[in-house]
Amino acid sequence: MRPLASQAPARKGAGAIAALLCGMVVIAGCQTGQDIAAIQAISLDKNQGLEQNIGSLTATVNANPSDPEGYNVRGTAYGRSGEYQNALADFNRAIQLDPNFYQAYANRALIYRQINDPGKAAADYNRAIQINPSYASAYIGLGNVYRVAGRNREALGYFQKAIDLGTSDPRAYHNRGLLYQIDGQHKLAIEDFSRAISLQPNAAEPYSARGVSYLATGDDDNAFEDINTALRLDDTKAEYWTNQALAYERKGDRSKAFRSYARAAQLNPDYRPAKDGMARTRV
Numbered sequence: 001m002r003p004l005a006s007q008a009p010a011r012k013g014a015g016a017i018a019a020l021l022c023g024m025v026v027i028a029g030c031q032t033g034q035d036i037a038a039i040q041a042i043s044l045d046k047n048q049g050l051e052q053n054i055g056s057l058t059a060t061v062n063a064n065p066s067d068p069e070g071y072n073v074r075g076t077a078y079g080r081s082g083e084y085q086n087a088l089a090d091f092n093r094a095i096q097l098d099p100n101f102y103q104a105y106a107n108r109a110l111i112y113r114q115i116n117d118p119g120k121a122a123a124d125y126n127r128a129i130q131i132n133p134s135y136a137s138a139y140i141g142l143g144n145v146y147r148v149a150g151r152n153r154e155a156l157g158y159f160q161k162a163i164d165l166g167t168s169d170p171r172a173y174h175n176r177g178l179l180y181q182i183d184g185q186h187k188l189a190i191e192d193f194s195r196a197i198s199l200q201p202n203a204a205e206p207y208s209a210r211g212v213s214y215l216a217t218g219d220d221d222n223a224f225e226d227i228n229t230a231l232r233l234d235d236t237k238a239e240y241w242t243n244q245a246l247a248y249e250r251k252g253d254r255s256k257a258f259r260s261y262a263r264a265a266q267l268n269p270d271y272r273p274a275k276d277g278m279a280r281t282r283v
Helices: 051-063 068-081 084-097 102-114 118-131 136-148 152-164 170-182 186-199 204-216 220-233 238-251 254-267 272-281
Strands: 017-019 025-027
Touching: 051 068, 068 084, 068 102, 084 102, 102 118, 102 136, 118 136, 136 152, 136 170, 152 170, 170 186, 170 204, 186 204, 204 220, 204 238, 220 238, 238 254, 238 272, 254 272
Parallel strands: none
Antiparallel strands: 017 025
């Protein structure tokens, strides 16, 4: 297996691929560092890493300094608050105390992903799998490392392995769907996004992604419904507004398309698909 580069090109936004009938394919991006933030091992939400919570966890660690679980839990809190070096220190200590603590390896891998060190992340996920070959979360994490690196065939294998293990983690289906989508296999992608939605109905990303595949297959009504649902769940993503704009373009409503592109550009002034869309639909 070829080593991963230490600086893999990141695809931003967990939106998806927005397609135009004219044949232009807009890559809206497949992944933030978080995937679907609400469902990963460490949800990197700084509001969750409050000083009071970390203080309480520190008291627990100090009272039980030989318990690796305490360091793992506090490391998770540090990760949520964006204090990555403190998180790494705690996961290192947890692993030192228990070299077979596979969850700590997977959590440390996620931190390595946040600091853009995919090689170390892959090594930690592989170590977690070596300790526990049935640990589906590690296969999902490893799949994401390879997907961001553009090694989609290998990534697909890891997502498939997690699914074969019977995971109920929607990330496995969502991310496999993104790979099917990139490959133009939209029927399979729609099935996977639907499965992800059934497992977590309040996550916006699978709706947006499924809407894009519906657009690509000419199912404009379902596309529009899904894209609007994604925006109701999260209206802060430029990709989602761009997808809505594309749907309006398909309907021939240039003025509404322009407004949606403009909103996307307002949220992310550097987002090229939104800027191009504005130029294309400006009345």
